[in-house]
Amino acid sequence: MTSLVADDVAAASPPPASPRRRRSRLRLRSTLIGWSFILPNFLGFALLTLVPVVTLFYMSFTNWNVFGKADWIGLANFQRLLGDGSFRISVLNTLYYSVMHIPLTIVVSLGLALLLNNKLRGIAFFRTAAFFPYITSIVAIAVVWNLLFSPDYGPINQILRFIGFENPPGWLTSSEWAMPAVVIVSTWRDMGYYMILFLAGLQTVPRELHEAARVDGANVFQRFFNVTLPCLRPTMFFVTVMLTINSFKIFDLILVMTNGGPGQSTLVLSQFIYKKGFEESQFGYASAAAVALFLLCIVVTIVQFFWNKRRSY
C-alpha cells in the first residue's frame, strides 16, 4: 500500500483503537490496578516512615539541635564527617563486621535449612532450637558468650589450649579479636532467623526436578548447584539484601556485648550515629552520618539488584 491509499483509508473512517492507544489504555489500567494494590501499605509507609526519613535527610544539611533550631549549613556536616577519625573507624569496623558476617550467616543458615528440611522424627524440636537464639534475651546472650570467651577461664580458650594453641586470642578483651568474637555471636543469633526464610524458599523447589536429576545420575552436590540454588534465587536475593542492610545497621548486640570497646575497636556506624545524637546532642551531624549509612546500604543494594536482574532468565 502506498501512503496515499493509507491516508484515504485513514480519512474515510474514524481510526479504530490503534495498537498504540490500546497499549496506553492497558498501561493506564495496569497502573491504576497496580497502585490500588500498593496503596494501603504505601499510605501508611509514606506518612509514618517516609516523611520522617525525608525530614532526617533535610536535617543533615542543618545544625539541628532537635529543639527547633535548624539553620541551613549546606554540606558542612558532610565535610566534617570526612575529616572525622571516629567516623572513619566506625565505617571500617562496620565493613569489617559485614564482610565476615554476611557470607558466614548465609552458609550456616542455608546449611541448617537444608539439613532440617525433612520430615524426620523430632525435627520440629531441632528447628525450634535453631530459632531460640533469636528469641532469647540479648542480655542473657551477652553474659553467656562473654563467659565463654573469657580469656583465662572460658571454655573456648581452654579447648584451644588443649589442642595446642599456646596463646589463644583475648577475644572480647583484645582490640584485634573483639570483632571476630562479635561476628561469631551474631551469626549464632541470626542463623535461626534466616533459616526460616530459607526454609520457606526451599518449599518452592519442585521435587520432580530433584527426582529427574537423581534419575539422570546427578549426585547431591550437583543437584544442589543445578536445581536447588537456581530455584532459590529470589529467596537468596531477599536474604542477601536484608542480611547486608541488617549487618550495616548492627547496633543492639554490639551495645550490650562491647559498647564499642575495647577502645573503639568495635565501634560501628549505628553506634556512632547514636552517640553523636543522643549522647552529644549533635543531631544535625548525626543525621548526616545516618545519610552516609543509608548511601552505603543503597549503593550495595543497587549493585545486588542489578546482579540479580542480570541473572534472571
Add this chain to the structure above:
Amino acid sequence: MKRKFAAAAGIAIVATLSLAACSGGSGDTPAAEESSGPVTLTLSGWSLETTPEFQTLADAFHEKNPDVTVELKEYDPANYNTLVTADLAAGVGPDIITQKEVKYVTTFQEGGQLLDVSDVKLPDGISGTSSYEVDGTSYGVPYRQDSWVLFYNKALFDQAGVDYPDGSWTWDDYDKAAAALTEGLSGAGSAAKGTYQHRWQSTVQGFANAQSKDGDILKGDYGYLKPYYERVLALQDAGYQVDFNTSSANQLTYQGEFGKQNAAMMPMGTWYVATLIAQQASGDADTFDWGIAPIPQLDEKTTGTDKTPVTFGDPTGFSINAGIDKAKVGAAKKFLEFAAGEDAAKALAAIGITPALLNDAVVETYFGVKGAPSDDLSKFAFSTHETRPENPTSSKTAAIQGILGDLHTAVMSGSDNIDNAIKTAEDRVKNEVGLD
C-alpha cells in the same frame, strides 16, 4: 512526577515539624498574672516505685503549699535523657525537669528549653550550684549531691588483721591496705579481695580530675591521668582487686561485690549507703559491720580529719521548662526554692538521700536511720569534703567524656598501654571536639 510530589510534601512536613517543635516559649498570652487558684505542676522522675525521693519532695511541698500539687511523670532511668529530649522536642515536656546528669544541662539550655532561675533564693553552704550556671545565669537548682567516699567492711578488716582507715590515707596507704587485706584474708581462708573497683570510667578519672593540679578535662591534656591508671593497673596485676576483664565478662555488680563480702573496700558514691542499708535489711546483702571513710587523697596536704578531703561528684537538680504556662512560674520557682532548702534536705536525709545542703541537723537525720553506721569517721566522711564536679558544665563535656571512656576501656582491658591511649585521646579531642 511522583518524586517531585513526594519531595514537596516532605519539605512541607519538615516546615510544619520545625514550627511545631519551636512551640516552646513563643506565642504565649501576655497574662503574667499569678493564678490564685489550685495549680498542678508536672515533674519528671524515674523508677518511682523504688526511688521515693520525688514523692517525698512532692508531698512535703504540698503540705506547705496546699494549693500546689506536684504530679510525677515516670521515665525509664536508663534512657531518661533520650525520652525527656523527645518530649521537649514535641512540646509535651514536664513543667519541672529533673536534671539527672549534668552533661545534658547545656543541651537543654542552648536549645532554649530552660527558664532563668537566678532569682531563686538558695541557702548558704549548698553545694553543686555551679553545675547549673551558664555564662553567669543560673538555669537549675541542686537538691541532691552525692560524693564519692570509701566504703569498708569492718568484719573483713578484723579477719585480715588490718587497721581501719582513719581519715588520713593517701593512695599509697590505700594500696598498702589492699595488699595487706588480700594476703591477710587468703591466709585466714577467705576468697575475698582487698578492694573492688567498679568498671565505670569515673572510678579512676573522677579522682584524677578532682585531685590533680591540672585535672581539667576541657583543656585537652591528659597526662595527669597516668599515675592514677598506673596505680590501678598495679593493683589489678597483683590480684588485689578483680581485674576489669573478669568484671566485665561476668557483669559483676558493685552491690553484689561489697554486699556479699567479696571485697573489703570499695570506692563508691554516697547513694550506696541507702541501698546497702536496705539490702542488709532484706537479706540481699550479708549482715556485717561497715563504715565509710574519706576517699584517699593525692598527698598529705588534704588528709586527716582536721582538713577537707577532695573528692568528686555531680549534683541532681531541678530546672523549669521554658515553655511552662506563665501563670505557673511563681509556683514552680517556689518549688525549686523549697527543694534546695533545709526542710527538704531533712526529708531526703531521712530516706537515705544525700542532699545538696549538708548542715548538722541534716547529717544527724541521715545517720539516725536504722542500719546506718554510727562512728564519727563515717559522719566526717559524709559531711566534710570538697566535692569537685565530675562533669564540668560545657557543651563539649559529653563528647570529651565519650573519648575518655574509650581510653578507660582500652587501658583497663589491657588492649592498649596508657601512653598510647592518652595520646589517642588528646588527638581525638583536638580533631573531633576542637579546643578554643
Add this chain to the structure above:
Amino acid sequence: MTAIESPISRRQLEDVAEEQSPPPVDGKTLTPARRVARIVGYTVLVLAAVALLMPFFWMVMSSLKSANEVFSVPIKWFPETFVWSNYVEIWTESDMLTWIRNTLVLAVVVTFLQVLTGSFAAYGFAKMRFPGRDVLFLVYIGTIAVPWQSYMIPQFILLSNLKVSNTLWAIILIQAFGAFGVFLMKQYYETIPEELSEAARLDGLSEYAIWRRIMLPLSIPALASLTLLTFVNTWNDYLGPLIYLRSPDLWTIQLGLKSFVSNLYDTNYALLFAGLTISVIPIAVIFLLGQRFFIEGIATSGMKG
C-alpha cells in the same frame, strides 16, 4: 509451555504434591551404614542444639537465683537454692497480665496488618507493571537502610502532633506498614509462575481474585514466615514502646519487666530473667505448633521451565 485449562484448586495441587513427595524414611530398610550415619547425624544435631540453647538455659537457671547471685566469678550454672518466689513475685506483684494483654493486642494487630497490606502490595510490585515501579520499590528498601534511632525524633514529633503518642495506636502505626513484609512476599511471588495467573486472567478472574485464590494459597510458607517473624519482633520490641507508651497501663512485657526490676543503679536480673522466661514461652509454643506451615509447601509440579 503448557497452559492449564482452569484455575487450579488447592486440593488438586495438594494431590499432586502428595504423589511426588519422597517416601517416609522406613526403619526396616536401613542398612548398617545408614544407621550409623543416622546416629552420627542425630549426635551432631543434639550437640548443635546444646550450643544453641545454652544461653537460654543459663537464663532460666538464673531466674531461680537470688538477685546478687546471678553474676559471679566463676559463672554459676545452677542456683544454690532454688528461688521459686521470683516467678510468684512476677505474677502477683507486677502487672504482668496487663502487659501480656497489651503485648498480645499489639502483636496480633501489627502482624495481621503487616501480612495483609504487605502481601497485597507485594502482588502489585511483583506482578503488575507500571512506570516508576522499580524506583518506588527501591525507595521502600531504602528506608529499611536507615536506622530507626535516626528518624525516631521526627517520627515522634509527627505522632505527637497527630495526638496518638501514648496510645497503642502509635506502635501499630509505625510497625504495621513496614517494607520488610512487602519485600519478602514480593520475592516469593516471583517464584510463582506467570502461567497460572495468565490462565486465570483468560478465565475472567480479576487481579484481586487472582491474588486471593492463587497467590495466597501458594505462598503459605512465606506467609507463615512473615507472620512468625513479625509476631516475634513486635512481641520483643523494646525501643518503640519505650518512646511511645508512657502510661503504665499501656506497657508491654519488655517495658513493664524492665521497669519492675530496676531502679537507677540496680537491676534485679533474677526477677528480670523470670519475666523474660515467661515471655518466651508463647513464642516457642507458636513456633513449635506452626512448624508444618513452613514445610507444607505445594509443589508447582511441571510448571517451571
